[in-house]
Amino acid sequence: MDPADLSPEQAAEESHRLTGRILELRDAYYERDEVLVDDAEYDAMLRRLDEIERLFPALQSQDSPTQTVGGRAQTTLFDPVTHLERMLSLDNVFSREEFEVWAGKVVAASGRPIRWLCELKIDGLAINLRYERGRLVSAATRGDGVVGEDVTENVRRMSVIPTQLQGDAHPEVVEVRGEVFFPVEAFRELNAAQAEAGERVFANPRNAASGSLRQKAEGKNAKAMELMERRLSSLGMLVHGIGAWPNPPVSSQSEVYDLLCSWGLPTSSHYRVVDSVEEAADFIVRTGEDRHSVEHEIDGVVVKVDELALHDELGATSRAPRWAIAYKYPPEQVNTTLLDIVVSVGRTGRATPFAVMKKVRVAGSEVRQATLHNQDVVKAKGVLIGDTVVLRKAGDVIPEVLGPVVELRDGTEREFVMPTNCPECGTPLAPAKEGDVDLRCPNARSCPAQVRGRVEHIGSRGALDIEALGEVSAAALTQPIVPEDPPLHTEAGLFSLTLADLFPIEVIVRDNETGLPKLRDDGTEKTDTPFRRQRKKSDGPFDPEAEGFQGTETHVPSKNAVDLIANLDGAKQKPLWRFLVSLSIRHVGPVAARALADWFGSLAAMRSASREELAAVEGVGPTIADALIDWFSVDWHQEIIDRWYADGVPFETPGHPGPGAAANAGGVLAGITVVATGSLEGFTREGALEAIIAAGGKAASSVSKKTDFVAAGPGAGSKLAKAESLGLRIIDAEQFALLVTEGPGALSETSGEPSGADDAMDDLAVADATTEAATGD
Known part of the structure; x- marks a missing residue:
């Protein structure tokens, strides 16, 4: 209903409801780094509330969301910091027409021609840096615009922010405003690492930046501190303005950027100063077309009056300046059909529902599948199989089903029912521990999906880095269509494989992320014969005995098969830490594996070590020590070690003097x-x-x-x-x-x-x- 048609009672009821929902969303976004709705939906609610308050002024209070900046003034995590000058938010426009109307009002209010500074709107976390005589004394989040959170110690760990400004003649005190963000590539790497570690995957780079900056060092062990340091050092920042600074020696916003850059502060190169509203609008359009080529996430363009004197003349509302506006791009989302919801089982046994959709192009790539995380998420999203659903790329990276288009339902849709048994091996699914939402297949030893995932992990870059042991090869070895009996029932037999074991094999091609079958355009499953090819006349005579394989004149092993056997044989000489990673021991990634290998020198020494001895190794700790002991206690894990030993895997560092003494302690970089x-x-x-x-x-x-x-x-x-x-x-x-x-x-x-x-x-x-x-x- 149009706000103008509301009765006073209806307006009051809707105002109360919208205020409560907006505050709930703000709290989730700013305090818990959770995105419950997309920007467009949030902005629509805020604009609706603003329209109601303009028509019914008695409903507007000083603490209304339309009058305040998002975020709490104080939290229990960090000490409060009062900004010397308020940190405002920005008003938004969503179309060229709305932008031109706003710009026209600014020109009319100023009474003279205006130059416009146009810059990218970074999707990050607002930060305020206070420098005194060139030295960084505090860093704080925006909070409620007046009081923010003290994150100085974490900001000092960010390599891009100088603690001492370059040059001289710095003001007695100055506040520099900017945005902290995760570069797109660093965000992808972070989420990959989070997923690999079984940790929460961030919805978008903004959440990752906030979650990384707003974490406490207290109580963290050495391992956790290393991860914290790494995340903080990966953060980027760009400064985009000043707060408190009496009588700055510059007259325009663009000159402010030049000055800040000369001080060694990171400034963006993605801005332009233009002389007309039309040129500013064209900048907005061009930037939207090229938004995916920028190194960081953007959700729009900010247009500012370049002349600083006009900033004071135009002033500000209680929450936003009148001399700047944010043009918000709509999130890239499309509608498609939810064909099915299928459950995939991963390397760790976690059973994950995935949406299988009619293929559609979104945010620059074609998407057919998207994770739904668990049965509770499916229920919360309210999607039915057969629905028309709204799909977007979360952070323009991760495909995400937002929800159904309910009005397009025709009654043929059906509910998803989470299976009670593993779809791969039939074992009853169960949570790993009481209270877990996720269900897992406990048949770790022989569940084909888990074996496939572990075998693929062995060939990954972080483990043994075996080029021929990739996604398709792992599936061929563990879940082939032909033969009926797979070459590998567990990874124990990996180094015993021969060419005869690899010929012939036909396999369903599976998606690397989801583990689900890839589909052809006609909807049928893709298949491959990775270790078989028809012999060509140009190949010359075939000598089965010389090849070590009893084949035929028409079919012989492919190059992939020959390469895999050669790669596996060569991998036996890889360093010990890589084999530790390959064993899929919980929490033992490359860093912990290196520390263990350097300290103990052999797998045998690790197995005989006590929990205290394992935990005492720098970079290991009690959690990883417990994981090692638990892993070694499983009988079929022992079978893997015994078989690999028998097949030539040494599980030791040659020449290592034993636990507690690095083999290369006397090297040229000892202590470096x-x-x-x-x-x-x-x-x-x-x-x-x-x-x-x-x-x-x-x-x-x-x-x-x-x-x-x-x-x-x-x-x-x-x-x-x-x-x-x-x-x-x-x-x-x-x-x-x-x-x-x-x-x-x-x-x-x-x-x-x-x-x-x-x-x-x-x-x-x-x-x-x-x-x-x-x-x-």
Whole structure:
């Protein structure tokens, strides 16, 4: 109903309802980092409330959501900080017509031509930095605009924010406003690591940024602190304005940016100053078309009056300035048909409902499947099989079913019923512990889906890095259509495989993320024969005995099959830590595995160690110690170890002197901590880390004051910036090669500034793609 048609009683009732809902959504968004509705729905509610209050002024109070900035003034997590000048929000427009109406009012109010500064609206967390005489003294969230939360200690851990401004002649005190965000690539890596560790996956980069910045260090063990440091060092920030600053020596917003940049503060290059409303509107349109090419998430464009004197003349309402507006882009969402809801079982046994939809293009890619997380989420979304549903990319990354289009139902839709038994092996599903919402298949040993997931994990980059053991190969070995009896019933037999075991095999191709069958355009399941091909005449004569395989003249093993056997044989020489990761021990990812391998030197030494001895290893702790002991106590896990031992996996580091003493303690980097970041010529990511460890050094994943050297190449990202801010020794690929072979002495006569530093600086816009998942599940 149009607000103008409401009676006073109806208006009061709706105002009360909208106020309660908006405050509920604000609390979830700002305090718990939860997104319960999309921006468009939230903004629509706020605008509806504003319209009602304009028509019925008696309903508007000073603490109405239309008059206040979102977020609480204080929380129990952080100390309060009072801003020297209010931090306002922005009013929104959603169409070119609305923008032009707003701009016309501003021009009319100013009485003179206006230059407009147009910049990207970052989807992040607002922050206020207070500097006194160039030194950072506090950092606070926006809160209610007057009082925010003190996050100074966490901000100091962010490499992009200087604690001391560059240059001189800084004001006695100045507040700098900006936005903290997760770069898109860093966000993808974070969510991958969270999922791998069995932790909560963030809905979007804004939530991830808020969740990372608003966390407390108190009570965290060394492992948790390392993860916290890593997340904070991955955060980006761009400053976009000033708060308290009496008589700034500049006259325009664009000059403010130049000055802030000269102080060493991160400013955006994605802004333009234009002379007309039409040019500003064109900037909005062009940016919307290219929004996915930006390194961080955006949800619109902010247009500001460039002249600072006009800011004072135009003033502000109780919640927003009159000299700036946010043009909000609609979220990219489409309608499609929910064909089915099927349940997939993953490597850890978790049973996850997935929406199977009619293929549709959204946010630049075609989508057919999306996770529904668990049966409670399916119920909460209210979707029925057969519904027309609204689909979007959450954060333009993760496909998400928002809900049904109820008015399009025709009565043929049906409810989803969560199965009581595992769809892969028939074992009754159950929660891992009392109170868990998620159901799991407890048949870890022989559930085909879990075996497939573990085998695929073994071939992954973080484990044994076996190129020929990927998604299709893992499915072929564990869940083939042909033969009826799979080559592998568990991963125990992996290193016993021969070419004869791989021929012939036909398999359903499965989605890497969901584990569900991939579908052809006609809806049938895709199949593949990864280890079989028809022999071509050009291949020359076939000698079965020379090949070690009894084949025929018409069919022989494919190159994939030959490569897999060769790769598996070569993998037996991989370092011990990689085999630890490959065993799928809960919480034992690459970082913990390296620490264990370096300390104990062999799997046998780990098995004989007590809980206290395991937990005492730096980077391990009691949780991982318990996981190791639990894993070793399972009989079929012992079968894996015994079979792999028998098939030539050494499970030890050659020459290691035993528990408590690193094999390379006397190496040229003994006692030296090195961080390798970016692309180092001559070294892969893993190769650089292994070179450091082989030389007796500590290969750290994050930069700190304890870091001795930072080896930086193109794409070094935030780690390079942090190293520079701490004044650490930075070296390039050539110097790194000297360091790991000859030690620090070989660099004594070289410059502290690497020859590749300029190249690395040029690539700071590239997100650091080397974030390593510290835990596994």
